[in-house]
Amino acid sequence: xxxxxxxxxxxxxxxxxxxxxxxxxxxxxxxxxxxxxxxxxxxxxxxxxxxxxxxxxxxxxxxxxxxxxxxxxxxxxxxxxxxxxxxxxxxxxxxxxxxxxxxxxxxxxxxxxxxxxxxxxxxxxxxxxxxxxxxxxxxxxxxxxxxxxxxxxxxxxxxxxxxxxxxxxxxxxxxxxxxxxxxxxxxxxxxxxxxxxxxxxxxxxxxxxxxxxxxxxxxxxxxxxxxxxxxxxxxxxxxxxxxxxxxxxxxxxxxxxxxxxxxxxxxxxxxxxxxxxxxxxxxxxxxxxxxxxxxxxxxxxxxxxxxxxxxxxxxxxxxxxxxxxxxxxxxxxxxxxxxxxxxxxxxxxxxxxxxxxxxxxxxxxxxxxxxxxxxxxxxxxxxxxxxxxxxxxxxxxxxxxxxxxxx
Amino acid sequence: xxxxxxxxxxxxxxxxxxxxxxxxxxxxxxxxxxxxxxxxxxxxxxxxxxxxxxxxxxxxxxxxxxxxxxxxxxxxxxxxxxxxxxxxxxxxxxxxxxxxxxxxxxxxxxxxxxxxxxxxxxxxxxxxxxxxxxxxxxxxxxxxxxxxxxxxxxxxxxxxxxxxxxxxxxxxxxxxxxxxxxxxxxxxxxxxxxxxxxxxxxxxxxxxxxxxxxxxxxxxxxxxxxxxxxxxxxxxxxxxxxxxxxxxxxxxxxxxxxxxxxxxxxxxxxxxxxxxxxxxxxxxxxxxxxxxxxxxxxxxxxxxxxxxxxxxxxxx
Ligand code: SF4
Ligand code: SF4
Numbered sequence: 001x002x003x004x005x006x007x008x009x010x011x012x013x014x015x016x017x018x019x020x021x022x023x024x025x026x027x028x029x030x031x032x033x034x035x036x037x038x039x040x041x042x043x044x045x046x047x048x049x050x051x052x053x054x055x056x057x058x059x060x061x062x063x064x065x066x067x068x069x070x071x072x073x074x075x076x077x078x079x080x081x082x083x084x085x086x087x088x089x090x091x092x093x094x095x096x097x098x099x100x101x102x103x104x105x106x107x108x109x110x111x112x113x114x115x116x117x118x119x120x121x122x123x124x125x126x127x128x129x130x131x132x133x134x135x136x137x138x139x140x141x142x143x144x145x146x147x148x149x150x151x152x153x154x155x156x157x158x159x160x161x162x163x164x165x166x167x168x169x170x171x172x173x174x175x176x177x178x179x180x181x182x183x184x185x186x187x188x189x190x191x192x193x194x195x196x197x198x199x200x201x202x203x204x205x206x207x208x209x210x211x212x213x214x215x216x217x218x219x220x221x222x223x224x225x226x227x228x229x230x231x232x233x234x235x236x237x238x239x240x241x242x243x244x245x246x247x248x249x250x251x252x253x254x255x256x257x258x259x260x261x262x263x264x265x266x267x268x269x270x271x272x273x274x275x276x277x278x279x280x281x282x283x284x285x286x287x288x289x290x291x292x293x294x295x296x297x298x299x300x301x302x303x304x305x306x307x308x309x310x311x312x313x314x315x316x317x318x319x320x321x322x323x324x325x326x327x328x329x330x331x332x333x334x335x336x337x338x339x340x341x342x343x344x345x346x347x348x349x350x351x352x353x354x355x356x357x358x359x360x361x362x363x364x365x366x367x368x369x370x371x372x373x374x375x376x377x378x379x380x381x382x383x384x385x386x387x388x389x390x391x392x393x394x395x396x397x398x399x400x401x402x403x404x405x406x407x
Numbered sequence: 408x409x410x411x412x413x414x415x416x417x418x419x420x421x422x423x424x425x426x427x428x429x430x431x432x433x434x435x436x437x438x439x440x441x442x443x444x445x446x447x448x449x450x451x452x453x454x455x456x457x458x459x460x461x462x463x464x465x466x467x468x469x470x471x472x473x474x475x476x477x478x479x480x481x482x483x484x485x486x487x488x489x490x491x492x493x494x495x496x497x498x499x500x501x502x503x504x505x506x507x508x509x510x511x512x513x514x515x516x517x518x519x520x521x522x523x524x525x526x527x528x529x530x531x532x533x534x535x536x537x538x539x540x541x542x543x544x545x546x547x548x549x550x551x552x553x554x555x556x557x558x559x560x561x562x563x564x565x566x567x568x569x570x571x572x573x574x575x576x577x578x579x580x581x582x583x584x585x586x587x588x589x590x591x592x593x594x595x596x597x598x599x600x601x602x603x604x605x606x607x608x609x610x611x612x613x614x615x616x617x618x619x620x621x622x623x624x625x626x627x628x629x630x631x632x633x634x635x636x637x638x639x640x641x642x643x644x645x646x647x648x649x650x651x652x653x654x655x656x657x658x659x660x661x662x663x664x665x666x667x668x669x670x671x672x673x674x675x676x677x678x679x680x681x682x683x684x685x686x687x688x689x690x691x692x693x694x695x696x697x698x699x700x701x702x703x704x705x706x707x708x709x710x711x712x713x714x715x716x717x718x719x720x721x722x723x
Binding site: 001002003004006007008009011155218284285286287288289290291293295296297298299300301302303304316318320323324325326329330331332333334335336338342343344345346348367370375376378379380381382383384386388389392 | 410411412413414415416417418419420421422423424425426428429482521522523524525609610611612615616664665667669670716717718719720
């Protein structure tokens with residue numbers, strides 16, 4: 001955890017930092033006995049979401065109303081339950097008992113062999129490095145620029161910065177170009193990352209929050225007009241493997257905290273975070289915090305069965321003693337948040353109106369919608385107000401109110 | 408699997424800052440000035456400061472109980488409010504004035520608005536203003552300190568120039584003013600100590616530097632203009648900076664979090680206007696020192712000023 005400096009009149013930039021691991025350190029973990037995948041907008045018992053159904057690796061699992069994912073393993077569906085996710089979003093969690101070695105979905109392999117890009121487009125939903133392909137292949141609205149996002153979003157995470165230096169990136173990009181008919185591909189990397197030439201490339205300073213798509217959209221020339229889609233380097237590598245006829249649902253995840261040096265593991269998408277931690281010998285105790293993602297933007301899990309998803313780049317373990325809890329004080333107007341907010345949200349005022357439940361006022365007068373969710377205001381708040389949580393809840397309420405008036 | 412994990416919303420890091428640390432920082436920064444005051448004025452000064460601090464904390468505790476809020480003594484703000492009030496007082500004041508003053512500061516100046524963060528004025532200044540308006544004679548430095556003779560000019564410098572014109576400023580050397588050899592509030596006379604404390608607070612980023620800097624610029628420029636216009640009547644810029652509550656106001660009173668702006672331009676306007684008003688009151692108004700009322704007036708303007716903020720990015 002980066003602490004405030006004693007003399008802080010010039011604030012220290014939060015650099016993305018190094019983790020002391022490289023591409024050669026990736027440890028491949030074996031197939032888990034079970035994986036879990038979420039299907040948004042599905043219903044248990046509908047479509048393919050039935051207990052007992054057999055699935056092949058890469059097979060589409062349809063929900064009822066449009067939601068579907070690709071199965072990351074070969075096995076048998078052993079449970080389908082409805083769950084509530086972040087901010088009350090409902091989804092169906094499909095658990096698949098892994099039956100052994102991969103049997104690839106026939107249609108997908110055939111399409112790849114015969115270069116049937118239309119099939120691929122219809123088939124594509126989620127691959128490692130990109131949790132949702134629907135906007136990129138849906139062509140509505142048309143995506144003009146695809147950004148291969150080779151920068152990590154969160155502090156201390158190195159996964160994407162390493163993966164963008166893997167072999168096969170260029171091949172992957174040219175394959176992806178045929179699937180996604182975007183006009184332009186841009187590769188975004190941190191300053192000083194070597195290799196990767198032969199593609200339109202932009203270097204960005206490795207200082208948080210520069211890696212957030214919202215920041216890149218504003219900073220990188222040509223991205224501010226809209227029609228931009230982001231994919232992680234692993235999605236590109238997935239296509240490079242696909243062009244060789246291999247369907248690879250492995251996801252590289254950086255595991256850190258819990259008193260150990262950072263490690264890189266490659267696991268199957270859908271592997272429970274508890275399985276990963278126990279195979280690395282990390283013991284999680286009462287009061288500890290397990291986070292999918294990084295320290296600023298991750299999501300704390302309440303249950304170790306929570307799976308690593310297509311875009312989970314890191315797992316962070318915090319021991320109970322490291323946890324700094326939010327407190328319920330009121331804003332003292334110290335202005336620290338104003339000093340750090342990258343988009344100049346008047347956080348001091350915003351947090352006051354949100355705390356009083358004045359969501360519409362927050363949106364109209366205090367720039368609730370401009371917030372890019374970097375969490376910096378929350379990180380520096382001297383009162384330790386859970387500002388980001390207030391903001392996210394506020395946004396959800398504003399959306400709900402808008403839906404209520406429109407419908 | 409009955410492990411209970413800690414679950415909460417991102418972010419999961421915090422830079423470790425907290426309100427009490429800020430309060431103790433202010434106290435630490437004030438210590439040189441307070442010690443010098445106590446050394447110069449002796450036990451009575453120690454008594455005033457101690458009583459002021461303890462009364463402020465007791466009022467805070469009492470209000471916590473009465474208003475059924477969580478006990479907020481721990482955030483150190485009552486300590487700061489009591490200390491700053493004590494620093495503005497002369498070394499000799501009746502005890503009941505301190506009891507009443509701290510009541511005004513903590514209860515009227517802060518708690519009835521909803522506690523720290525909701526106070527529109529600096530609580531210590533509210534108290535000082537009430538005291539100056541109600542019991543002017545008791546906080547008149549020449550009257551209160553009449554029994555002191557410490558080997559330097561014991562006439563309150565701002566009072567002297569008010570009555571006898573700029574020539575009176577010649578009785579005070581800059582070094583004396585810097586080293587606390589002047590009459591005034593317990594914690595307001597040691598210019599050098601206040602500057603050191605103020606610079607410390609700025610470096611720590613406990614105080615937003617724009618406010619003290621622009622406040623001092625406001626004082627200096629205005630005093631200089633007056634001095635240029637009529638050097639007989641009006642003392643020069645440095646005299647105004649080193650006397651009265653100017654330095655205490657610049658570093659400790661004007662930048663109070665809740666009652667001052669946080670955006671760039673508003674902070675500068677707030678400080679500048681505070682400094683200008685200070686000298687206007689001193690040179691043209693009824694009171695010898697204008698710091699208390701100048702900052703209170705700017706506290707009033709604060710919410711309006713802070714509306715002058717840059718547009719958020721991505722907003723049309
Ligand atoms: S999370 Fe806070 S600091 Fe970051 S953009 Fe939103 S309001 Fe600004
Ligand atoms: S950092 Fe926290 S206490 Fe300070 S102004 Fe922002 S919200 Fe208020």
